[in-house]
Amino acid sequence: MHPLRHPRNAAxxxxxxxIIGAIYWIAPSIQGTVNSxxxxxxTTLLVFLGVAMALMAYVLVAGSTDE
Amino acid sequence: MATTTLTPAxxxxxxxxxxxxxxxxxxxxxILYIANSFLFFFIGGLLALGVRTELAQPGLQFVTPATYNExxxxxxxxxxxxxxxxxxxxxxxxVVPLQIGAPDMAFPRxxxxxxxxxxxxxxxxxxxxxxxxxxxxxxxxxxxxxxxxALAATGPGQDLWIVALVLIGTSSILGAINFLVTMFKMxxxxxxxxxxxxxxxxxxxxxxxxxxxxxxxxxxxxxxFIDRNYGGxxxxxxxxxxxxxxQNIFWxxxxxxxxxxxxxxxxxxxxxxPVFSRKPLFGYKAFIFATAAIGALGFSVWAxxxxxxxxxxxxxxxxxTFLIAVxxxxxxxxxxxxxxxxxxxxxxxxxxxxxxxxxxxxxxINGAFSASVPVDFALHDTYWVVAHLHYVLxxxxxxxxxxxxxxxxxxxxxxxxxxxxxxxxxxxxxIGFNMxxxxxxxxxxAGMPRRIADYSxxxxxxxxxxxxxxxxxxxxxxMVLFLWxxxxxxxxxxVAGDDPWEGNTLEWATTSPPPAYxxxxxxxxxxxxxxxxxxxGRVAEH
Amino acid sequence: MSVTAHDDLPxxxxxxxxxxxxxxxxxxNPVLGMLLFITSEVMFFGxxxxxxxxxxxxxxxxxxxxxxxxxxxxxQVLPVVTTNGVTSYSFVLIATILLITSSFTCQYAIWxxxxxxxxxxxxxMAVTIILGIVxxxxxxxxxxxxxxxxxxxxxxxxxTTFYTLTGFHGAHVFGGVIMLSxxxxxxxxxxxxxxxxxxxxxxxxxWHFVDVVWILLFALLYLLPGKTPAA
Numbered sequence: 024m025h026p027l028r029h030p031r032n033a034a035x036x037x038x039x040x041x042i043i044g045a046i047y048w049i050a051p052s053i054q055g056t057v058n059s060x061x062x063x064x065x066t067t068l069l070v071f072l073g074v075a076m077a078l079m080a081y082v083l084v085a086g087s088t089d090e
Numbered sequence: 091m092a093t094t095t096l097t098p099a100x101x102x103x104x105x106x107x108x109x110x111x112x113x114x115x116x117x118x119x120x121i122l123y124i125a126n127s128f129l130f131f132f133i134g135g136l137l138a139l140g141v142r143t144e145l146a147q148p149g150l151q152f153v154t155p156a157t158y159n160e161x162x163x164x165x166x167x168x169x170x171x172x173x174x175x176x177x178x179x180x181x182x183x184x185v186v187p188l189q190i191g192a193p194d195m196a197f198p199r200x201x202x203x204x205x206x207x208x209x210x211x212x213x214x215x216x217x218x219x220x221x222x223x224x225x226x227x228x229x230x231x232x233x234x235x236x237x238x239x240a241l242a243a244t245g246p247g248q249d250l251w252i253v254a255l256v257l258i259g260t261s262s263i264l265g266a267i268n269f270l271v272t273m274f275k276m277x278x279x280x281x282x283x284x285x286x287x288x289x290x291x292x293x294x295x296x297x298x299x300x301x302x303x304x305x306x307x308x309x310x311x312x313x314x315f316i317d318r319n320y321g322g323x324x325x326x327x328x329x330x331x332x333x334x335x336x337q338n339i340f341w342x343x344x345x346x347x348x349x350x351x352x353x354x355x356x357x358x359x360x361x362x363x364p365v366f367s368r369k370p371l372f373g374y375k376a377f378i379f380a381t382a383a384i385g386a387l388g389f390s391v392w393a394x395x396x397x398x399x400x401x402x403x404x405x406x407x408x409x410x411t412f413l414i415a416v417x418x419x420x421x422x423x424x425x426x427x428x429x430x431x432x433x434x435x436x437x438x439x440x441x442x443x444x445x446x447x448x449x450x451x452x453x454x455i456n457g458a459f460s461a462s463v464p465v466d467f468a469l470h471d472t473y474w475v476v477a478h479l480h481y482v483l484x485x486x487x488x489x490x491x492x493x494x495x496x497x498x499x500x501x502x503x504x505x506x507x508x509x510x511x512x513x514x515x516x517x518x519x520x521i522g523f524n525m526x527x528x529x530x531x532x533x534x535x536a537g538m539p540r541r542i543a544d545y546s547x548x549x550x551x552x553x554x555x556x557x558x559x560x561x562x563x564x565x566x567x568x569m570v571l572f573l574w575x576x577x578x579x580x581x582x583x584x585v586a587g588d589d590p591w592e593g594n595t596l597e598w599a600t601t602s603p604p605p606a607y608x609x610x611x612x613x614x615x616x617x618x619x620x621x622x623x624x625x626x627g628r629v630a631e632h
Numbered sequence: 633m634s635v636t637a638h639d640d641l642p643x644x645x646x647x648x649x650x651x652x653x654x655x656x657x658x659x660x661n662p663v664l665g666m667l668l669f670i671t672s673e674v675m676f677f678g679x680x681x682x683x684x685x686x687x688x689x690x691x692x693x694x695x696x697x698x699x700x701x702x703x704x705x706x707x708q709v710l711p712v713v714t715t716n717g718v719t720s721y722s723f724v725l726i727a728t729i730l731l732i733t734s735s736f737t738c739q740y741a742i743w744x745x746x747x748x749x750x751x752x753x754x755x756x757m758a759v760t761i762i763l764g765i766v767x768x769x770x771x772x773x774x775x776x777x778x779x780x781x782x783x784x785x786x787x788x789x790x791x792t793t794f795y796t797l798t799g800f801h802g803a804h805v806f807g808g809v810i811m812l813s814x815x816x817x818x819x820x821x822x823x824x825x826x827x828x829x830x831x832x833x834x835x836x837x838x839w840h841f842v843d844v845v846w847i848l849l850f851a852l853l854y855l856l857p858g859k860t861p862a863a
Contacts, residue, residue, distance in 0.1 A: 036386075043390050051403050061401050064338040064686040065393070068306065071678030072389060075302055075671040082667040086659035087274045196661045267668045271661050305672045309679025316796055321786025324683055324796075330696060330789035335686050339679050 030085035037077025044069030114198035115606055116183050119205050121502060123180025124495075126208055127173050133216075134168035135569065137161050139562055142526075146559035148547035158543035159226035160247075164215065166229035167251065170351070171258050172212050174487050178354035179204075179265050181494055182293040184502065186269060188597035189287045191278025191615065193607050196271035200264050207261035214254040218247035225251035228541060230344070233325030233336040237317050249318065252311045259304045259311075266297035266304075273297075278596075280615030284378070287595045287618060288371065291378050292357030295385040299346045299353075303389070307343035310336060334401045341392035349388045351483060352450075353381060355490025356421065359443045362493050363425055364619075365593050366440035367432025373424040374618055380417035380424075387414045397463055398470045404463050411461035418454055422447070438512035439591075442493030445520055449485025453478055456531065471541075474534025480527045492519070492572075499576075500590045504602040505583030511575040519568035525561025529554035594619035666834035670841045673804070677845055680800060684793045684852070692861040695790050700782040705790045707778075709854050721777060723770035728850050730770070731805075734763035735843040738812075738836045748826030750819065757816045757832075760839070764809045771802050794853060801842070801849055808842050811835040 048066045113119060140161045144152050153161065183201065187194055195201045218224040222245015227236040235241060236248060273294050277286070286294075314336065316322035323329040325336045364371045371377065390410045393402040425447055434440065456478045460466050469475065499507050538551050545551055589598040598621045600609050613624035622628075659667070688694050695705040708722035741756035775795070785795045815835045818824065824832055 039386060040389065047390075047403070047406055050406060054405070056403065061332065061334050061338050061686055062403065063689040064335055064682040065342070067682040067685045068339070068342050068678050069389070071674055071681065072302060075674040075678070076298075078674070079298070079301070079668060079671045082659065082664060083270065083274050086664045086667075197665060263669075263672050267665050267672070270668055271664050275658055275661055275664065301668060301672050302675050305676035306679040309676050309683070312800075313680075313683055313796065316785065316792065321784075322792040322796070323786070323789045324687070324792055330687065330691060331792075332686060332690055335683055338686070339682055342679075342682075 030081045033080035033084035034077040036080045037073040037075070039073070040069050040076055041073035044073065112202075114194075114202050116187050116195045116198065116201060117502070117604065117606075117608075119201050120180045120182075120184025122205050123176050123183055123208070126205070126212070127177035127180060130168045130172035130212055131177075132569070134165050134173055135566065137165035137168065139566060141165060142559040142562040144543060145545075145555050147556065148545055148549075148552060150544050153543065155543040156223070156226065159228075159541070160219070160224045162541055163226050163228050163231075164219075164224050167215065167225070167255075168212075169483075170229060170347070171255060172208065172215075174351045174483065174491075175262060175347070176208055176258075177491055178293075178296070178351070178487070179262070181358065181491070181498070182269060182289075182296075182354055183265075185498065185597060186290050186293050187272060187276070188501075188600070188604065188608055189290050189595050190273065190276065190281050191596050191609065191612050192272060192276040193609070195268050196276060197268050201268055204261045204265045204268065207257050211254040211258040211261070214250050214257070218245070218250040218254075221245050221247065221250065223247045230340065231314065232340075233314065233317065233333045234327075236314060237325060239318070249315065252315045252318075256308055256311055259308050262300050263304050266300035269293055269297040270301070278612055278615060280620075284375065285615060285618045285620075287357075288360035288374070288377050288381075289354070289357035289595075292353040292360070292381055295381045296350050296353045299350050299385055299388065303343040303346040303350075306339060307347075310339040310343070313339075334396070334399055337396050337399065338393065341395045342389075345392040345395065346385075346388045348482070349384055352486050352490075353384070355446070355487045355494070356381070358490045358494035358497070359425065359446050361595065362439045362443040362497050363428045365497075365591050366435045366437060366443070367429045368435070368592075369428055369432040370594075370619065371424070372427040372430075373420075376420055377424055380420045383417040384414060387417070394461060394466070397466045408461055408463050412458065415454065415458055415461075422451060422454075435591075437496075437591075438507070438509060438516060439493045439497040441513065441516045442489050442496065445516065446486060446489040446493065449481055449489060449523070453481030453483075453485055456481065469534055471539055472534035473530040473538045473540060476540055477527050477530035477534060480523075480530070484523055484527070489519075492516075497591070498597075499579070500586035501597055501602045501604070503580060503583075504586050505579050506586050506590060507579040507583060508575050511571060511578070515568050515571040515575060518571060519565060522561050522564025522566075522568055525564060526558045527561070529558050529561075533558075589621065592625070594622040596620055599624070660830050660833075662830045663833050663837070666837050670837060673841065677800075680797055681848075681852075684797060687789045687793060691789065692859075694858045696788055698782055698787070704858065704860075705783055705787070707794070707854050723774050724850070724854060727767045727770035727774075728846065730763045731767045731843055731846055734760045734767070735840050737763065738839050742829075742832060742836050745819075745824055745829045745832055746826055750822070750824070753824070753832075754816065754819050757812060757819060761809055761812050761816060764805055764812065764839075768802060768805055768809070771798065797849055797853065801845055804842050804845070808835070808839050811838060 044066050047069060048062060051062065110118060110122070113122075140153065141158070144150070144158060144161075183195070215224070224247040225231065225236075227248065231248070231251070239248075273286070273290060277283075313322065313324040317324050317326060317331075323331040325331045325333050327333055360371060360377060387410060391407055391414065394407045394411045396402050397404060397407070456474070460469060460475065460478060496507055496512055499505070533551055533554050536550060538545060538549070545555075586602045588601055590602075591598070595618075596609075596612070596615075597604070599611075599613050613620050617623055658664075693704065695707075697703065698705045707724075708720060709725055711722060711725055713720050713722075737756050738760045741753050741760060744750075744756060745753040778794075783791050783794065785791055812835050815824075815832050818831065
């Protein structure tokens with residue numbers, strides 16, 4: 024039995040990384056620390072990772088063999 | 091799936107050199123991966139002996155500082171990219187299709203291509219030694235040092251290094267795609283995702299990490315290449331670039347890479363412990379979720395390698411790093427409870443698995459210290475970090491690989507390895523390993539920096555360095571024992587039979603070695619232990 | 633064959649329903665492999681975009697000042713612009729329109745081969761390839777124009793990021809053109825049918841990906857407003 028019946032649910036895994044990216048982007052300003060110059064690189068990579076993970080999870084679940 | 095019959099002439103060429111060079115059989119390719127990886131383990135090991143020989147006593151006795159930089163750079167490069175990662179891919183290649191009841195990987199020709207890119211990458215790296223000096227800016231190759239042609243590498247060594255790594259990275263990515271399609275599309279009937287062995291699950295998560303992270307280091311290396319050769323300004327602060335940018339992009343790959351280097355070894359340990367404890371794996375589903383959690387969290391901690399740059403949002407990375415200890419602890423707990431009240435068969439695979447548990451535990455603990463920002467501020471770039479990385483990568487990955495090798499050697503070759511020599515090798519390796527790397531905790535705490543060719547004779551580091559060097563040569567001796575065991579067993583080891591260890595998983599349901607098509611007949615699959623079920627006529631259905 | 637892996641999903645809601653399938657359901661192996669390869673390419677461009685965003689965020693003035701003209705570097709979007717009697721050209725807008733069109737012709741080719749209309753499939757595939765080649769030629773022309781204005785790979789961060797990002801995109805377009813050409817060639821040999829077109833599907837997925845990346849790049853590099861330090 025496939026643990027996830029709907030591929031759309033599998034794509035939710037990408038949301039995790041986008042949320043982590045959002046926290047990473049916003050948290051320094053909330054905390055009031057000096058803005059680290061290099062936040063942009065990490066945020067970009069985390070957001071792209073979220074997109075890529077969602078795509079991967081979707082095609083793996085949707086494309087799996089019938090059980 | 092169409093069946094083919096082999097022509098009578100086929101058997102003649104099957105075991106020849108030509109057959110090995112042109113094979114697309116995942117089992118042969120797996121063995122090629124493993125053999126190639128051991129070759130580079132020895133090369134990387136020789137480079138390490140070079141490092142240790144120089145450091146045994148204060149004063150520069152054997153090499154110049156420039157050569158020393160090449161030694162530690164290439165030691166790490168060979169070990170990471172041509173030993174650990176491909177070794178685990180090789181075991182995955184051999185074991186995964188068998189354990190899911192498939193006849194081969196999804197893309198056999200791409201599988202072969204993935205392998206052959208490795209010796210090619212290795213040759214490029216070896217060539218760099220004789221073309222004016224290899225890369226010498228550390229395996230991390232930070233800008234601006236790695237962009238400074240006068241210092242980092244006077245010849246094309248650094249560029250060869252970049253090209254080789256891009257090639258090897260591409261090999262990894264293709265392999266990851268192969269593994270994922272195989273695992274999702276080619277499982278035998280009844281083999282649901284939650285009946286796959288833990289080894290397969292760890293290779294699955296590893297493949298996701300490789301797929302997602304490796305392209306990022308490819309981009310970093312390409313940007314470095316453009317800076318070095320085409321007047322690029324990515325990492326050049328004097329022209330608007332940013333050297334720390336390189337570190338961010340580099341570590342976004344290189345941190346998940348360490349999980350690539352450990353997860354399949356954890357998978358191997360998870361295969362060995364149930365068989366040699368005669369008990370089912372404790373907490374099968376928890377293992378899977380813990381592995382997935384480690385993989386996911388592994389993407390959010392990269393800048394803990396950069397705490398001291400002053401350009402990092404410290405609380406985020408420190409918290410995330412501590413969080414990873416949780417799923418790792420779950421796994422530790424589960425492994426121990428697999429063994430608890432089991433009937434332990436104290437054979438070499440189990441010894442190495444126990445070695446893994448104890449040594450990786452130490453590596454995890456000293457890593458947890460480093461996750462604390464103030465501690466890391468003191469210990470960054472000291473020998474403490476060298477201790478940590480070797481406890482997890484050698485105490486963890488290498489011990490796991492050794493266990494896996496002794497465990498699956500009978501399946502791959504049809505012969506058993508010598509138990510006595512195996513036990514002796516384990517003891518010698520365990521002693522040598524701890525002698526080499528345990529003193530480095532103290533050296534780091536005493537302030538000895540990494541990547542230095544020489545040190546002051548009054549710093550108080552002399553004795554520990556000497557002990558570490560003796561330990562290094564002890565490890566080398568243990569590897570000589572290992573090689574002797576391998577060659578002896580190949581020639582005259584005891585015949586293994588299908589299932590010498592009374593295993594649980596599908597690879598033990600076929601001959602040793604398996605036929606080219608893997609299985610004549612598959613047992614019914616109703617749990618994660620189909621061979622166990624078949625042997626005892628039980629059906630643990632879930 | 634339109635059997636999907638999950639029969640509980642109505643076919644019309646499942647975007648993968650019409651993709652090549654195996655007898656056991658699920659997407660065919662080569663197509664799944666191509667989709668996974670595309671995810672790895674997303675991460676590769678992610679690394680390059682990360683560098684771009686980072687450099688841009690750290691710069692007070694973006695685009696930076698061109699030392700030759702003492703004006704900020706400028707990427708012209710409109711095809712023909714005349715300032716002070718000087719006319720300058722830029723092919724990027726036309727090229728973008730052509731590339732987007734090529735995605736449509738590519739998808740048309742897929743629809744045609746799915747219904748076993750091999751003639752129209754081949755024609756549409758050929759048009760797609762031509763559009764792709766024209767895109768590349770226009771990019772090269774733009775490179776020459778910009779090079780004359782003083783923007784090269786070694787023109788500081790702006791030149792480096794611009795040429796690296798668009799250059800690697802162009803390399804991917806080139807790879808896509810090769811892939812589509814192989815598909816066209818095999819199609820002309822009659823190797824594809826309404827039931828057997830995995831390679832066409834795979835190549836067209838890659839081509840759409842390349843198009844999406846370009847739209848993102850075009851928006852970022854050409855359309856996103858620059859920034860100047862507060863006076």
